[in-house]
Amino acid sequence: MSRALPYPLLTAALLLMWLLLTSFSTGQLLVGAAVAIGASHAMAALQPSKPRLRRWQLLPKLLGIVVLDILQSNIDVARIIIGGDRRDRVAGFVAIPLDLRDKTGLALLSCIVTSTPGTAWVEYAPDTGVLLIHVLDLVEGADWVSLIKNRYEALLMEIFE
Amino acid sequence: MTAAILLWSVIAAQAMLVAAMACYAYRVIRGPRAQDRVLCLDAMYVCAMLLILTIGIRTGSAIYFEAALIISVLGFVSSIALAKFLMRGEVIE
């Protein structure tokens, strides 16, 4: 953005973290702001590629969907572990052709997929855009490709592209 | 009454976390392959962090929070280093 504040989001996050770890007082606010601004200038000196957020308003919606999905799959996986294995439970790999190309979006998608119990990000080919995930319970009839593409990828593409 | 309920549920939770660490420790020792060991070592770090948080709830002291934060940071760094080693260390490219 500007020369004074190269990474406003990073600066705000660092300041918030400083205040959470110490206490909410005026003195800590000043020290934290100094540290956060200094750190964001250090970050600018590293010259990383700048992620672009097109529609950050959708981030809370994504967060809500992900938290509920993780809760649901926690229950599913716990049931698989406690209830013993069904004979027909098949674990396996699924290949998914992705249209999302934004690096930050892909990183976010990988965190979502892996932190959900039952699915794990295994490999991604940047040249073809095909993603390989491992699924714990390949239920008959479940369409993992359209699940990942419609539920997460569409929203991520709206946010980042 | 509620104090006793809280105390005993925290003790039960600590027992469950220790049991979880024992399961992971079994995999770390007997795990068929190196990646199983690293996976369960990483999970043991998380369990230890949760155990320290429950000690904090039991004693009502906020000091344990910092210890938990440091354990989660160090656990991440060591697991990443081990995973990188698995990818690059053993096999000559």
Added chain:
Amino acid sequence: MTPAENLPAWAALLTAVLVLLGAALTLVGAIGTLRFGSFFERVHAPTLGTSWGTGAILLASVVCFSALGSRPIVHEIMIGVFITITTPVTLMLLARAALYRDRVEDDANVPPRTMLRRRSVNAAAPESGDEPPRG
């Protein structure tokens, strides 16, 4: 020893339930690593403990200390954010390392690199259904 005498009843009960829930989820995940047969199945088990297992115990800690200090204390969120960001990174690196090591040894259970080509996608994916279950 215990601060529970100073806690209001609702906070003590809520803390107790959340602590038990989190510890139980973590234990179930740990048992999962014992029961599953292959590494790629075992990758799924610890995420039980690192997602809602950690989340429940952190929430319990927030409730307990907020009620004790009679003001909102939310620095536990830091641990939650940190764990949710770092665990997937570790698991992803481990999965890639495992895939790499298995391919070097020509393990038949591991998909070959050709699965990452666009045209083989349809053969690998199961056909569509209505409401896909997650997990």
